[in-house]
Amino acid sequence: MTSPLSAPFDNLSPVVQAAYRARAAAAEIAPLPRAVKDDALLAIADALEVRTKEIVEANAEDIAKARAAGTSEAIIDRLTLTPERVRAIASDVRDVVSLPDPVGEVVRGSTLPNGIDLRQVRVPLGVVGIIYEARPNVTVDAAALCLKSGNAVLLRGSSSAYASNTALVRVLRDAVGGAGLPADAVQLVPGESRDSVSELMRARGLVDVLIPRGGASLIKTVVEQSTVPVIETGTGNCHVYVDAEADLDMAVEILVNSKAQRVSVCNAAETLLVHQDIADAFVPRALDALAEAGVTVHADERIAAYAEGSKATVVPATAEDWETEYLSYDIAAAVVDSLDKAVEHIRLWTSGHTEAIVTTSQQAARRFTQLVDSTTVAVNASTRFTDGGQFGFGAEIGISTQKLHARGPMGLPELTSTKYIVTGDGHTRG
Known part of the structure; x- marks a missing residue:
């Protein structure tokens, strides 16, 4: 009626x-x-x-x-x-x-x-x-x-x-x-x-x-x-940070899933940050995996240094890239000196949606989750899990990035x- x-x-x-x-x-x-x-x-x-x-x-x-x-x-x-x-x-x-x-x-x-x-x-x-x-x-x-x-x-x-x-x-x-x-x-x-x-x-x-x-x-x-x-x-400028003590196989899987499992959604990763101590071992693998997934990498100079011989499409990153929610097969990428520098980058550019750390260090995981202030902080898990259905809430009405009344899915x-x-x-x- x-x-x-x-x-x-x-x-x-x-x-x-x-x-x-x-x-x-x-x-x-x-x-x-x-x-x-x-x-x-x-x-x-x-x-x-x-x-x-x-x-x-x-x-x-x-x-x-x-x-x-x-x-x-x-x-x-x-x-x-x-x-x-x-x-x-x-x-x-x-x-x-x-x-x-x-x-x-x-x-x-x-x-x-x-x-x-x-x-x-x-x-x-x-x-x-x-x-x-x-x-x-x-x-x-x-x-x-x-x-x-x-x-x-x-x-x-x-x-x-x-x-x-x-x-x-x-x-x-x-x-x-x-x-x-x-x-x-x-x-x-x-x-x-x-x-x-x-x-x-x-x-x-x-x-x-x-x-x-x-x-x-x-x-x-x-x-x-x-x-x-x-x-x-809010919009989803989500980050994946690969720590110095990350499991490389796990890091590649989480990165590709976060970015390319479905690119047109707000919980897809838009920025990759890599600790300098693991960059030599991880970045070439990451570039090849992203290339296979069809992802273009908007790279800082330290990431771009690994592009020679890679299958990846790599273009220079601009300041605009760090704040962009691409919703496409694109990702910004940078090497950082430390976990704290990764947190500093995230604080500067995040939309407050979802950030992930890949690490085998409980200390690093604990510090990251304490310092990062977003609706969801994932440890050794894809950013794509920030979702009402995945959290067991049923179909969500949205993901709130504010702090009053409701936050998150x-x-x-x-x-x-x-x-x-x-x-x-x-x-x-x-």
């Missing part, structure tokens, strides 16, 4: 009307028990599989337009929905069903000396706005996580994925409504122009929080221009706030 607007709202813009409908839907779903929400999610998963052809055909329109516009293959990869990817998205929704419902969880509680019972419990945020680029899988991930945590969601994808998102939201709304929940709990923000984004960012009081997912420019715009509170998700608990419930027995304050 759809929550109707009453007559006084008829003269409002379509975006504001959608926000009012979302607010009404949020009030309906907030108190629902887990079983009801899970049934709706299962209906969504089934509908995605049943209507895969419809979704993929709509996605093909977006892919054709993107190719005609000269869009890079990395972005097209993020945009593409195949039947296999749709099935994977449906599987992710079922994974969310299996997760605990955070709503109503008692964060802390006690009986005060005066006999009052005090509990702090998790409650939905309310109306969550998601502004994102290119990746239509976010449409389903966001809707599933918001519904499970009792929130309504307003989805504003990029115009490049408009046909895909329209088809997906149509499937989601049909499934949600068929399960007896308000269909307006899931809405695509009306309009393809930037004006609709601006209206969403100004809907303070109707929208409780905005979460931007995309490139640095999008995130900066939302953070700086929104009057609605924002949970900032955001799962269900991060889509809740809390309230205090005070229970007395005629208590009054003197």
Whole structure:
């Protein structure tokens, strides 16, 4: 069912009307028990599989337009929905069903000396706005996580994925409504122009929080221009540091996986740092492995010195390379004098997402994890593990690189706030 607007709202813009409908839907779903929400999610998963052809055909329109516009293959990869990817998205929704419902969880509680019972419990945020680029899988991930945590969601994808998102939201709304929940709990923000984004960012009081997912420019715009509170998700300028006491075979595997397993995602490595004491043994192997993976190396002078005789494509690094999130088969690389110099480089250029150290030294691992201040610090593991699904959170809403409310992969608990419930027995304050 759809929550109707009453007559006084008829003269409002379509975006504001959608926000009012979302607010009404949020009030309906907030108190629902887990079983009801899970049934709706299962209906969504089934509908995605049943209507895969419809979704993929709509996605093909977006892919054709993107190719005609000269869009890079990395972005097209993020945009593409195949039947296999749709099935994977449906599987992710079922994974969310299996997760605990955070709503109503008692964060802390006690009986005060005066006999009052005090509990702090998790409650939905309310109306969550998601502004994102290119990746239509976010449409389903966001809707599933918001519904499970009792929130309504307003989805504003990029115009490049408009046909895909329209088809997906149509499937989601049909499934949600068929399960007896308000269909307006899931809405695509009306309009393809930037004006609709601006209206969403100004809907303070109707929208409780905005979460931007995309490139640095999008995130900066939302953070700086929104009057609605924002949970900032950051870009992923992730580093792999190979320590003096690294296992070389392990280091090569972690480097290639971090960079090339999937280049178009925020947890892909963008910079390699190598301790000078291991450079002679490691850098030639690293260059050959990166070459085999099709990666171009943007090298400082010390890395470039190893390029002769290598299969690798090596180009000189500029200052811009150290801060670049390539999202492509490119990586910046440098030799550093020490672990502390690696940390100094990371502190200067990191986006605060994920940094990895490869080392057999517990002391080096401990110092690195203490000194590096990012959402995730990996020891002898790929940067690609920074992901809600990999962490066991289910499909994530994003990876927050800020320090307030949520940090790192955001799962269900991060889509809740809390309230205090005070229970007395005629208590009054003197």
